[in-house]
Amino acid sequence: MLRRPVDIAVSGGSMRPLVPPGARVRVRPCALEEVRPGQIALFRHERTLIVHRVVAVRRRPRVAIAERGDASPTTTWRDAAALVGLVEGVWLGRRYLALGRGAGRLLSAAFDARWRWRRVPYRARRVEYALVEALLALWAGASR
Numbered sequence: 001m002l003r004r005p006v007d008i009a010v011s012g013g014s015m016r017p018l019v020p021p022g023a024r025v026r027v028r029p030c031a032l033e034e035v036r037p038g039q040i041a042l043f044r045h046e047r048t049l050i051v052h053r054v055v056a057v058r059r060r061p062r063v064a065i066a067e068r069g070d071a072s073p074t075t076t077w078r079d080a081a082a083l084v085g086l087v088e089g090v091w092l093g094r095r096y097l098a099l100g101r102g103a104g105r106l107l108s109a110a111f112d113a114r115w116r117w118r119r120v121p122y123r124a125r126r127v128e129y130a131l132v133e134a135l136l137a138l139w140a141g142a143s144r
C-alpha cells in the first residue's frame with residue numbers, strides 16, 4: 001500500500017485516450033471503502049502494475065473489484081488485496097489533468113458512462129479516441 005501520492009509512468013495503451021502511453025498518473029493511497037465504480041485505480045498483478053477503471057465492487061462473500069481498461073473489452077475481477085491506490089490525475093506533458101474536478105472529471109465520467117450504458121462499435125470508437133487524443137494534445141500544448 002502507498003503511504004503518500006506518487007507519480008507513475010504508464011506504458012500500455014489500455015486506458016487510451018484519457019491515459020495515453022507515456023503519460024504519468026498521480027496515484028494516492030485509499031481505503032477500500034473509498035473505491036467506487038467509475039474511478040481509475042492502480043492494481044498489482046504478479047510483477048506488474050495495471051492502471052484500469054473500476055467497473056464494479058463486490059463486498060460479499062469476499063471483497064473483490066472488477067476492472068477494465070477504457071480501450072479494452074475484457075473485465076477482470078481482482079481480489080481487494082491487489083488494489084494499490086486511486087488515480088487522482090494524469091500528467092499530459094507539462095500539464096496536470098485532475099480527474100476529480102473540471103475537464104478531467106467530465107472526461108473521466110464520459111468514458112465511464114460510455115462503458116456502462118452502451119457498447120460503441122469499434123470503428124466509431126477509433127474516431128472517438130482520435131478526437132479525444134487531439135483535444136488532449138491541444139490542451140496539453142496550451143501551456144507552452
